[in-house]
Amino acid sequence: MSRARAAGSRSGAAGAARSPLMEQYARVKAEHPDAFLFFRLGDFYEMFFDDAVAGAALLGLTLTSRNKQDPDPIPMCGVPWHQRDAYIARLLRLGRKVAVCDQVEDASQARGLVERAVTEILTPGSVTGEAFLETSANNFLAALWPGEDHLGVCLADASTGEIKLAEVDWIEAPGWLARRAISEWLIPLGLEAAPAARLEGALRGLAGAVSPVPAARFAAGDAALALPERLGPDAAATLADLPQAARALTAALDYLDRMAGGRARQLTRLERWLDEHTLRYDAATARHLELFQPQPGGESTHTLWRHLNLCATAPGGRRLRGWLERPLADLAPLARRHDQVGAWLEAGTTRAVLREALAGLPDLERLTARLACAKATPRDLGALRGTLARLPAIAAPLAFLAPELTVGALEHLTSFEELETLLGRALVDDPPAIARDGGIMRPGYDAVRDQLDDLAHSGKRWIADLEAGERVRSGIGSLKVGFNRVFGYYLEVTRPHLDKVPTDYERRQTLTTAERFVTPGLKAKESEVLGAEEKLKAREHDLFVELRDRAAVFVPALQRAADAIAELDAHAALAEAAARFGWTRPVMTESDRLTLEGARHPVVERLLARGEFVPNDCRLDGAARQILLLTGPNMGGKSTYLRQVALIVLLAQAGSFVPAARAEIGWVDRLFTRVGAVDRLGAGQSTFMVEMSETADILRSASPRSLVLLDEVGRGTATYDGLALAWAVTEQLHAADGPRPRTVFATHYHELTQLAEHLPRLVNVHVAARESGGTVVFLHRIAEGAADRSYGIHVARLAGLPERVLARAAEVLHELENERTVEHLEPARGKTRIRPPATPQMPLFSPGAHPVVQALRALDLETLTPLEALNRIAAWKRECGEE
Numbered sequence: 008m009s010r011a012r013a014a015g016s017r018s019g020a021a022g023a024a025r026s027p028l029m030e031q032y033a034r035v036k037a038e039h040p041d042a043f044l045f046f047r048l049g050d051f052y053e054m055f056f057d058d059a060v061a062g063a064a065l066l067g068l069t070l071t072s073r074n075k076q077d078p079d080p081i082p083m084c085g086v087p088w089h090q091r092d093a094y095i096a097r098l099l100r101l102g103r104k105v106a107v108c109d110q111v112e113d114a115s116q117a118r119g120l121v122e123r124a125v126t127e128i129l130t131p132g133s134v135t136g137e138a139f140l141e142t143s144a145n146n147f148l149a150a151l152w153p154g155e156d157h158l159g160v161c162l163a164d165a166s167t168g169e170i171k172l173a174e175v176d177w178i179e180a181p182g183w184l185a186r187r188a189i190s191e192w193l194i195p196l197g198l199e200a201a202p203a204a205r206l207e208g209a210l211r212g213l214a215g216a217v218s219p220v221p222a223a224r225f226a227a228g229d230a231a232l233a234l235p236e237r238l239g240p241d242a243a244a245t246l247a248d249l250p251q252a253a254r255a256l257t258a259a260l261d262y263l264d265r266m267a268g269g270r271a272r273q274l275t276r277l278e279r280w281l282d283e284h285t286l287r288y289d290a291a292t293a294r295h296l297e298l299f300q301p302q303p304g305g306e307s308t309h310t311l312w313r314h315l316n317l318c319a320t321a322p323g324g325r326r327l328r329g330w331l332e333r334p335l336a337d338l339a340p341l342a343r344r345h346d347q348v349g350a351w352l353e354a355g356t357t358r359a360v361l362r363e364a365l366a367g368l369p370d371l372e373r374l375t376a377r378l379a380c381a382k383a384t385p386r387d388l389g390a391l392r393g394t395l396a397r398l399p400a401i402a403a404p405l406a407f408l409a410p411e412l413t414v415g416a417l418e419h420l421t422s423f424e425e426l427e428t429l430l431g432r433a434l435v436d437d438p439p440a441i442a443r444d445g446g447i448m449r450p451g452y453d454a455v456r457d458q459l460d461d462l463a464h465s466g467k468r469w470i471a472d473l474e475a476g477e478r479v480r481s482g483i484g485s486l487k488v489g490f491n492r493v494f495g496y497y498l499e500v501t502r503p504h505l506d507k508v509p510t511d512y513e514r515r516q517t518l519t520t521a522e523r524f525v526t527p528g529l530k531a532k533e534s535e536v537l538g539a540e541e542k543l544k545a546r547e548h549d550l551f552v553e554l555r556d557r558a559a560v561f562v563p564a565l566q567r568a569a570d571a572i573a574e575l576d577a578h579a580a581l582a583e584a585a586a587r588f589g590w591t592r593p594v595m596t597e598s599d600r601l602t603l604e605g606a607r608h609p610v611v612e613r614l615l616a617r618g619e620f621v622p623n624d625c626r627l628d629g630a631a632r633q634i635l636l637l638t639g640p641n642m643g644g645k646s647t648y649l650r651q652v653a654l655i656v657l658l659a660q661a662g663s664f665v666p667a668a669r670a671e672i673g674w675v676d677r678l679f680t681r682v683g684a685v686d687r688l689g690a691g692q693s694t695f696m697v698e699m700s701e702t703a704d705i706l707r708s709a710s711p712r713s714l715v716l717l718d719e720v721g722r723g724t725a726t727y728d729g730l731a732l733a734w735a736v737t738e739q740l741h742a743a744d745g746p747r748p749r750t751v752f753a754t755h756y757h758e759l760t761q762l763a764e765h766l767p768r769l770v771n772v773h774v775a776a777r778e779s780g781g782t783v784v785f786l787h788r789i790a791e792g793a794a795d796r797s798y799g800i801h802v803a804r805l806a807g808l809p810e811r812v813l814a815r816a817a818e819v820l821h822e823l824e825n826e827r828t829v830e831h832l833e834p835a836r837g838k839t840r841i842r843p844p845a846t847p848q849m850p851l852f853s854p855g856a857h858p859v860v861q862a863l864r865a866l867d868l869e870t871l872t873p874l875e876a877l878n879r880i881a882a883w884k885r886e887c888g889e890e
Contacts, residue, residue: 026074027120029055029081035125039106043098045091046108047123053085065101066094092138095129099139102191102216105129113541131216132191133266135166135273135377137370143316143324145169149184149215150193150259152225152251153202158209159251162187162280163259165266167325168273168376168566170238170259172245172252173280180209182704183282185290186332189215193255193262195222218262225258234260237270238277245277272559273379276566286334286660288678291701295682296653297610298331311654314613315663317583319365322372322569323576330577334660336676338595344578344662345592350412351582352664357407358579358586364400365576369393372569379562383555385438385447391558391565392430395423401572416571419564426561433554442551445544453550459543466536470496473529483507489523496533497523581663588613590664593655598673599629599711601656601749605668608651609658612666621787622668625652627749629711632770634741636760637753638794639774644787645753646682648774649716652751653680656714676712679705679748681720699732706739706746713748715740719755730756741766760793858886 032055036044043062045052054062055073059082063070072080086094095105107129112122129139132148140146145164152159157174160183164170175183194206196219210217234256235242246253263271293299301309308314315331318324335341351358369390377383378391402420405413433452439445448456474488483504490496494515500508501521512524584590588609605622612620621644626632637645655665659672681701698720705715720733733756739745740752752759763771773794775786862883 031120031123035106035108035123039125039128042104042106042128044106044108045086045095047088047110048085050088051085052088052091052107053083055081055083057082059084062098065103066097092136096139099129099131099134099190102131104131104216104218128266128268130191130218130266132163132189132193132218133165133263135373135380135382137373140166140373142321142370143318144188144328145325146190147171147187148191148193148259148263149187149189150225150255150262151206151209152195152254152258153198153206154251157251158206159249159253159255160184161252161255161259162189163256163263163274165263165271165274165380166373166376167276168372168379169276169278170256170274171278171280172249172256173282174249174252175282177205177209179282179708181211182289184209185213186288186293189213191216191218193218193220193258195225195258196220197222220258220262224261225254238275242277245279249279267380267382269381271380273376273562275379275563280333284335284337286336286657286675286678288657288680289704292653292678292680295680296650296657298657299328308614309610311610314610315580315584315658317580317587318576319362319580320368320572320576321370322573323365323580325372326573327577327580330661331657334657335662336660336674338597338674341595341660341662341674345595345664347412347574347578348581348585348662348664349592350408351579352585354404354407355586357404358582361401361404361575361579362583364397364404365572365579368397368401368572371565371572375562375565375569378555378559378565381555381559383558384440385434385442385551386440388430388551388555388558389434389438392427392434395427395430398423398568401575405575416575419567419571422564423561423568426558429554429557433550442548443544445540445547447547447551453546456543456546456550459539459546463536463539463543466532466539469532470529470536473532481507481509494523495525495537496529497525498529499523578662585664588666590666591668591670593659593665593667593670593672595659596671596673599749600671600673601625601627601652601675601714602669602671603652603655603667604670606651606655606670607666608647609654609666611647611651623648623651623787623789625751625789627714627751628673629747629749629768631768633747633768634737634750634752634766635770635772636737636762636793637751637772637774637789638755638757638760640776640785640794641755643774643776643785645774646718647787648789649680649682649718649751649753653678653714653716674712675714675749676710677708677748678714678716679709680716680718681705682716682718702736705748706736709740709746709748711747711749713746715748715750715752717750717752717754719753730758733759734762737762737769738766741769757793763793 032044032046035046036056036058043054043058045054047053053059059070062068063082063084066084066086068084068086070082070084073083074080091107095107098105105128106125107127108123109126110121111124111126130148132146134140134146145162146166147162147164150161150163154174157176158180160171160173160175162169162171162173173183192210192213192215194210194217198206234246234253237260238245246256260271260274263274294302297305297310299310299312301307312328312331316324316327318327330344335344351361371391371394374383374387374391374394377387383391398420402417405417405420433448435447435449438447450457450460470488474486477488477498478484478486481500483500485501485504487499488496489499497515498512499521500523505522508524511526513526514522515525516523585592590609603623603625606625607620607622625635625648627635637648639645651666655667655670656672656675657678658665659670660674679701681698702717702720705717709715717736720729720736733752733754737752737759740748740750760771763769770791771793772789772791775788775790776794777784777786862879866879
């Protein structure tokens with residue numbers, strides 16, 4: 008513990024003994040030791056002791072102290088009450104937990120210390136408020152239970168009510184978890200050493216807050232028996248063969264209930280995640296392809312997501328992102344998704360009408376979740392009312408599509424007249440954000456509320472009229488009526504007119520320039536007005552809670568409507584992308600062919616001027632073109648070509664149309680990419696180690712239905728080592744007993760092109776370039792056959808290297824090309840051997856066959872005496888010209 012933190016802890020004990028307020032703080036903090044406690048004091052939320060020290064450092068706040076005159080003052084920092092959410096959101100993004108302690112008693116009515124209590128516990132994986140969430144991404148809490156053979160996983164999003172269950176093989180678990188965006192991990196405490204170590208290994212290096220809870224909370228006991236009642240009658244069937252996931256689900260629901268301070272009723276949408284029906288790719292592939300995040304130093308415009316997400320609503324964006332994170336590997340549902348996109352593409356004007364109707368729509372999915380768990384505010388109900396009023400405009404365009412494409416959506420969007428009428432009758436036009444401040448209910452909705460409102464307003468009018476009357480009665484023209492929270496209503500008279508004050512005025516406060524008075528009539532009216540206002544606020548709060556409960560009855564129907572909106576928006580957005588970018592519908596088949604004609608990179612094409620991107624073809628199949636060995640110059644477009652093939656397959660199986668003139672794709676079960684150089688210094692892994700780890704995963708996990716894209720495997724080590732590894736990896740990918748995936752392998756090891764003579768399913772292709780007048784022109788076209796040169800020195804010239812360096816490099820390159828031989832690589836049985844050049848040359852760096860070397864090799868060390876050795880060494884020195 009640091010000195011500052013230790014001092015804070017010591018002063019905490021002393022402060023608690025001195026101050027009733029600090030005693031109250033200490034009691035609340037003791038109940039939430041693992042959370043930052045935001046403690047409401049008037050217009051600020053304060054943090055004390057260790058929370059203040061850490062909070063000031065994390066949030067950039069000024070660290071001050073309470074009772075500064077004490078020898079051991081209490082560390083303290085705070086934020087204004089109206090800026091609370093912004094600071095809490097920063098702590099949540101840092102993986103911290105926050106407990107909000109509010110004043111639950113009006114300070115003006117309190118006798119002694121104001122009563123306070125924790126009203127919210129906020130953790131990264133349990134929040135539901137919009138201020139804490141990313142709009143177009145789920146906010147998952149991941150509960151994990153380690154079984155013998157599988158890891159049980161429950162992903163729960165409290166902000167949308169979704170629950171995803173899976174059981175993952177331990178070999179697959181690290182990659183499976185790494186490609187999920189998890190805000191908070193829930194793990195069991197008290198496990199035996201072996202499962203605890205296995206779980207720790209699966210989580211190593213992953214982002215997100217970690218919240219350990221007792222393993223007993225994962226027990227599938229009474230809580231599990233209540234799951235069907237809580238999650239619906241289908242829950243038992245969903246959990247039937249997922250015992251480890253069921254335990255994770257039990258813990259997730261228990262944790263979210265505790266964070267919510269009651270049952271998290273929004274969590275009802277249960278789904279099994281079965282990987283056998285999806286195209287799987289790991290976190291490395293997502294990084295290499297820049298699906299959602301750019302490479303270090305890149306920009307958001309470099310990501311596929313930035314260009315693909317044309318959704319008009321937040322639920323639509325989350326749905327589309329989910330499709331991209333888990334593309335389909337099942338042709339029937341994939342065809343239905345393509346049919347939907349195709350229908351919206353053809354219905355251009357109707358699509359525009361739908362997207363206009365969706366634009367700016369509140370997030371119905373998250374709004375409904377807050378309604379279900381009784382956290383919806385008056386402003387939320389106002390947003391719900393506005394959303395319901397727009398549903399007919401959203402449903403109208405669906406009449407122009409084929410009924411089989413829209414019947415479900417139409418049904419779910421047209422059944423809310425009762426709720427819309429109720430909300431319209433109850434709520435004012437612009438409801439407030441906080442229920443306890445009043446101003447929520449429309450006049451005419453409730454007779455008692457209207458009476459209290461009339462009483463409060465008539466009293467205020469009486470007080471306003473009092474000022475004019477008292478000016479006439481007293482003859483004091485500057486007299487005025489004022490109000491503050493300490494003295495209530497008062498009459499203020501400036502000092503020059505104090506001699507005119509009537510005898511029934513009672514002095515209450517003396518100021519520098521004036522004095523304040525009350526009268527018996529004013530105090531009686533004040534009590535009546537303030538009492539009416541408090542009663543009005545209480546009545547409106549009760550009416551609001553009742554209204555919210557009545558609206559919550561519609562939660563299942565609202566969730567179905569939100570789901571329909573998300574589907575419509577995601578399909579229409581993909582159609583919009585196809586229309587804007589000129590994408591075509593892919594033909595998905597059961598074959599192992601992958602044929603792309605006029606294929607383009609969906610991101611690079613957008614970043615270049617119109618017409619600048621050069622399209623290319625790609626033909627792969629398991630029988631004759633299983634492996635394409637791609638050679639050619641740097642900057643020629645090899646990496647772009649690899650990525651565009653991967654992105655087209657991923658887009659197609661996500662349900663999107665693709666950037667190609669024609670695409671026929673035999674569905675892919677797994678997508679692997681090894682593109683670009685990266686290290687993981689935090690994990691102690693160099694660039695080469697990362698490369699080899701990812702390559703090992705490919706060789707271990709790929710199948711004939713997989714697609715593998717490799718770029719420069721082996722370049723991170725010595726030349727011959729790298730060449731040998733690349734050679735062996737290629738042979739293994741091709742081998743009859745190997746994985747045999749469809750593969751594109753880009754390399755600068757030109758020796759690998761010899762493999763085409765011996766591996767029947769390997770085909771050489773190259774990136775074309777043209778040399779003219781000592782300069783090179785990159786054509787960016789993929790052509791059949793091997794490249795004859797890499798043009799590295801030309802690229803170096805374009806980069807601005809000095810001519811002297813380039814000239815010397817050309818000399819060295821000439822010598823190296825003359826000596827190039829790899830006789831060191833002995834062929835394994837049945838494997839190809841790399842041929843040496845036809846005419847052996849003198850090596851550039853190795854010694855030649857010198858007579859002294861020949862004499863050394865001829866020596867018989869077993870019979871050589873020391874004297875003979877000395878004599879021979881002396882003779883050799885003379886031969887070398889050294890005496």
